[in-house]
Amino acid sequence: MAGRAVRRTRFAPSPTGFLHLGHAYAALVAARAADRGEFLLRIEDIDRDRCRPEYEAAILEDLAWLGLDWQRPVLRQSERMNAYRDALHRLAPLCYPCRCRRGDIRAALSAPQEGARHTADLAAGPDGLIYPGTCRHRDMADAAAGDVIRLDVARAFDALGTGDLRFRDEVVGPDRDQILTRDEFRDRIGDVILSRRGMGTSYHLAVVVDDAAQNITVVTRGRDLFDSTWIHVLLQRLLDLPTPLYHHHRLIRDHAGHRLAKRDDARAIRAFRKDGATPDDIRRAVGL
Numbered sequence: 001m002a003g004r005a006v007r008r009t010r011f012a013p014s015p016t017g018f019l020h021l022g023h024a025y026a027a028l029v030a031a032r033a034a035d036r037g038e039f040l041l042r043i044e045d046i047d048r049d050r051c052r053p054e055y056e057a058a059i060l061e062d063l064a065w066l067g068l069d070w071q072r073p074v075l076r077q078s079e080r081m082n083a084y085r086d087a088l089h090r091l092a093p094l095c096y097p098c099r100c101r102r103g104d105i106r107a108a109l110s111a112p113q114e115g116a117r118h119t120a121d122l123a124a125g126p127d128g129l130i131y132p133g134t135c136r137h138r139d140m141a142d143a144a145a146g147d148v149i150r151l152d153v154a155r156a157f158d159a160l161g162t163g164d165l166r167f168r169d170e171v172v173g174p175d176r177d178q179i180l181t182r183d184e185f186r187d188r189i190g191d192v193i194l195s196r197r198g199m200g201t202s203y204h205l206a207v208v209v210d211d212a213a214q215n216i217t218v219v220t221r222g223r224d225l226f227d228s229t230w231i232h233v234l235l236q237r238l239l240d241l242p243t244p245l246y247h248h249h250r251l252i253r254d255h256a257g258h259r260l261a262k263r264d265d266a267r268a269i270r271a272f273r274k275d276g277a278t279p280d281d282i283r284r285a286v287g288l
């Protein structure tokens, strides 16, 4: 008898602060989406300056308190740098080194030939301002220590010989493909950073390499990351990795309608626990 494919999901927190209600919701959604399949935890700690072991320990403790259980051993991105380096090496022919700082990018985008727009009007993508391509002519052989590495998106689409990208989202539209054209990618996202200064990788590259290495079949994440998913689908195509099913869930907001941030200590799961809340109270608070 043909069995139903086993679903594998993951919750992938960065230990840069305590878990708050939004994370609890994301973790519970990921565990539930596994639907009797496998639920994994991945520690996304590539940003060594911001990640702390005490936050990692607190995250594991809060998740266990919530009643979640996950496969061991837990994968930690800081131990996966070789895998990211290999992936970056494969993509190098489509990349260029970039020395522009945020101020340079803002200045280039505000220049008269670009329409002399106000800084506030400049289009932003998943990682901030859309890169204007100042360093696109540079060769990888000239990469210097302080450079970031960017993907030349036009060259990437040429290499794939495709005009659009597709993925399925079981929440946003289970019966149809989400589609983004090459021009939309250029205008909404642009030449993304694959290796950040001093980091050897970026969130986008690491998450794609690891979701494939861990055979994740359903990636659950907040709707705020919807456009980041296009970057991941492009990288999957370039690296010959499967595109999983996606599940972009709603975001938990505070009373003013703002997204919760890690610095919102008042909404940290720790604070609720100290006030005597139960895991069920947390589930109720996030509408589960």
Ligand code: GLU
Binding pocket: 012, 013, 014, 044, 207, 220, 221, 222, 225
């Ligand atoms: N580490 C990322 C975060 O905390 C994971 C998001 C994702 O790729 O699902 O936002």
